[in-house]
Amino acid sequence: xxxxxxxxxxxxxxxxxxxxxxxxxxxxxxxxxxxxxxxxxxxxxxxxxxxxxxxxxxxxxxxxxxxxxxxxxxxxxxxxxxxxxxxxxxxxxxxxxxxxxxxxxxxxxxxxxxxxxxxxxxxxxxxxxxxxxxxxxxxxxxxxxxxxxxxxxxxxxxxxxxxxxxxxxxxxxxxxxxxxxxxxxxxxxxxxxxxxxxxxxxx
Amino acid sequence: xxxxxxxxxxxxxxxxxxxxxxxxxxxxxxxxxxxxxxxxxxxxxxxxxxxxxxxxxxxxxxxxxxxxxxxxxxxxxxxxxxxxxxxxxxxxxxxxxxxxxxxxxxxxxxxxxxxxxxxxxxxxxxxxxxxxxxxxxxxxxxxxxxxxxxxxxxxxxxxxxxxxxxxxxxxxxxxxxxxxxxxxxxxxxxxxxxxxxxxxxxxxxxxxxxxxxxxxxxxxxxxxxxxxxxxxxxxxxxxxxxxxxxxxxxxxxxxxxxxxxxxxxxxxxxxxxxxxxxxxxxxxxxxxxxxxxxxxxxxxxxxxxxxxxxxxxxxxxxxxxxxxxxxxxxxxxxxxx
Numbered sequence: 001x002x003x004x005x006x007x008x009x010x011x012x013x014x015x016x017x018x019x020x021x022x023x024x025x026x027x028x029x030x031x032x033x034x035x036x037x038x039x040x041x042x043x044x045x046x047x048x049x050x051x052x053x054x055x056x057x058x059x060x061x062x063x064x065x066x067x068x069x070x071x072x073x074x075x076x077x078x079x080x081x082x083x084x085x086x087x088x089x090x091x092x093x094x095x096x097x098x099x100x101x102x103x104x105x106x107x108x109x110x111x112x113x114x115x116x117x118x119x120x121x122x123x124x125x126x127x128x129x130x131x132x133x134x135x136x137x138x139x140x141x142x143x144x145x146x147x148x149x150x151x152x153x154x155x156x157x158x159x160x161x162x163x164x165x166x167x168x169x170x171x172x173x174x175x176x177x178x179x180x181x182x183x184x185x186x187x188x189x190x191x192x193x194x195x196x197x198x199x200x201x202x203x
Numbered sequence: 204x205x206x207x208x209x210x211x212x213x214x215x216x217x218x219x220x221x222x223x224x225x226x227x228x229x230x231x232x233x234x235x236x237x238x239x240x241x242x243x244x245x246x247x248x249x250x251x252x253x254x255x256x257x258x259x260x261x262x263x264x265x266x267x268x269x270x271x272x273x274x275x276x277x278x279x280x281x282x283x284x285x286x287x288x289x290x291x292x293x294x295x296x297x298x299x300x301x302x303x304x305x306x307x308x309x310x311x312x313x314x315x316x317x318x319x320x321x322x323x324x325x326x327x328x329x330x331x332x333x334x335x336x337x338x339x340x341x342x343x344x345x346x347x348x349x350x351x352x353x354x355x356x357x358x359x360x361x362x363x364x365x366x367x368x369x370x371x372x373x374x375x376x377x378x379x380x381x382x383x384x385x386x387x388x389x390x391x392x393x394x395x396x397x398x399x400x401x402x403x404x405x406x407x408x409x410x411x412x413x414x415x416x417x418x419x420x421x422x423x424x425x426x427x428x429x430x431x432x433x434x435x436x437x438x439x440x441x442x443x444x445x446x447x448x449x450x451x452x453x454x455x456x457x458x459x460x461x462x463x464x465x466x467x468x469x470x471x472x473x474x475x476x477x478x479x480x481x482x483x484x485x486x487x488x489x490x491x492x493x494x495x496x497x498x499x500x501x502x503x504x505x506x507x508x509x510x511x512x513x514x515x516x517x518x519x520x521x522x523x524x525x526x527x528x529x530x531x532x533x534x535x536x537x538x539x540x
Contacts, residue, residue, distance in 0.1 A: 003212065027284075029287075029340060030287075033287070036333070052317065052318065052319050053319055053322070056319050056322035056323060056325075056326050057322070059326040059329070059330070060322065060325055060326045060329055060366075063326075063329070063330060064326060064329030064330060064359075064362065065329070065359055065362070068332055068333075068358075068359055069355075069359070071333075071336055071355075072336070072352065072355050072356075075336070075340050075348075075351075075352075076352075133318050134318070134319070135318075135319070135379060178507070178508075
């Protein structure tokens with residue numbers, strides 16, 4: 001157990017340290033890179049807890065796709081660092097307010113769990129047998145107990161996707177696009193004209 | 204207490220280190236000789252000899268190339284972001300090696316036999332894009348930046364269809380453990396029932412490893428080498444090693460998912476005498492040959508064609524195939540377990 005504890009503290013320190021660097025790094029691209037490091041060490045913490053499936057999904061979805069697009073956008077921004085520093089004091093009260101609200105919510109959640117949780121409820125919460133793997137357990141819960149909620153979440157995502165496409169799709173006129181079918185169905189007779197110019201006349 | 208420490212911590216650690224050395228050593232040798240094989244095969248396609256001066260049949264050419272890269276000077280461009288500039292090639296190289304931890308070379312011949320092996324491979328290969336984006340950004344050069352942007356868009360696009368292909372294989376195998384997937388192919392390798400998926404996977408693997416005809420991030424004739432234009436000497440060598448190790452990795456992945464891993468073609472004596480790892484390596488070599496063959500044959504895709512192929516052809520096709528596979532398995536009661 002000693003090695004596991006050591007690993008936990010290592011990854012926890014890296015997570016918190018890189019999370020701090022996300023908000024304190026001067027360069028926004030460095031911030032995003034530290035955010036990726038934070039995601040990655042959070043995934044390692046999931047592995048330590050035995051939630052290997054969640055860990056892999058975190059890496060695939062957040063690190064592999066979302067953060068790439070995020071980095072993509074941040075890299076292309078033209079950022080003036082002095083301007084960023086000037087806005088700092090202006091937005092400080094709002095930021096502190098949001099931070100305090102989050103902290104209070106977290107304290108309430110943890111406090112209420114500690115108040116409610118007697119031993120029986122805790123035992124009930126860990127009812128999943130360890131004989132089946134992560135994925136079987138998750139699949140069984142998602143596709144039987146919470147089937148309709150799961151499908152509803154999928155529908156919400158679908159609507160969001162359609163909304164994003166509708167908002168950004170525009171039909172511009174006068175754009176020359178490649179039409180593969182036209183290119184393939186083109187025959188020499190349609191486009192080649194044979195002429196025989198006389199001497200000194202040109203075409 | 205003393206013996207507990209030895210048998211509990213020290214010996215397992217040493218054993219894992221030995222296993223890693225056994226895998227990584229031959230892998231780096233394979234990478235070196237893959238470059239030679241590529242130049243020889245391309246030479247044969249173009250009716251040339253390929254490298255033939257250094258050693259018999261040019262066999263010492265990779266060593267000479269490696270030595271040359273080793274003694275060259277590393278140049279850091281002015282205005283480059285030094286830390287990120289040096290982390291990027293190391294990251295690429297490291298990620299191409301750590302993925303090998305879950306690859307089964309034979310029955311029970313694997314460093315880490317984890318239950319989510321497929322997802323682990325998928326996650327590691329989706330991280331590969333960071334080395335390239337970071338290199339493109341940190342070089343402070345327009346060509347490198349363009350290469351990095353192209354690569355980011357390309358790798359994210361093709362990962363989606365690879366994900367769906369993996370799902371259709373998982374439906375047939377009934378497990379995410381790579382060894383279990385290979386065992387499920389006993390008798391019938393998955394490339395026969397899932398042949399279209401095998402082709403789509405191979406093409407997506409070409410795009411994922413930035414190989415021709417999808418080598419737009421490098422594109423030497425348009426953006427002069429893309430994301431690695433500013434890299435020289437060992438930093439360049441690390442990118443090169445990482446790229447070729449990734450090629451071998453994707454070939455191994457294709458072999459495990461579709462070509463039956465370490466299994467012999469037929470389970471009868473002349474084939475079963477050959478040990479499993481030999482079959483595995485032979486199959487990887489066949490896939491790698493096609494990688495190089497494609498490079499010698501196909502012209503490079505244009506950027507909009509690349510995006511259209513990924514999003515408008517492969518994505519709907521692989522999504523539809525997942526549904527068809529699931530439907531057939533349920534209808535005929537062929538679901539595993």
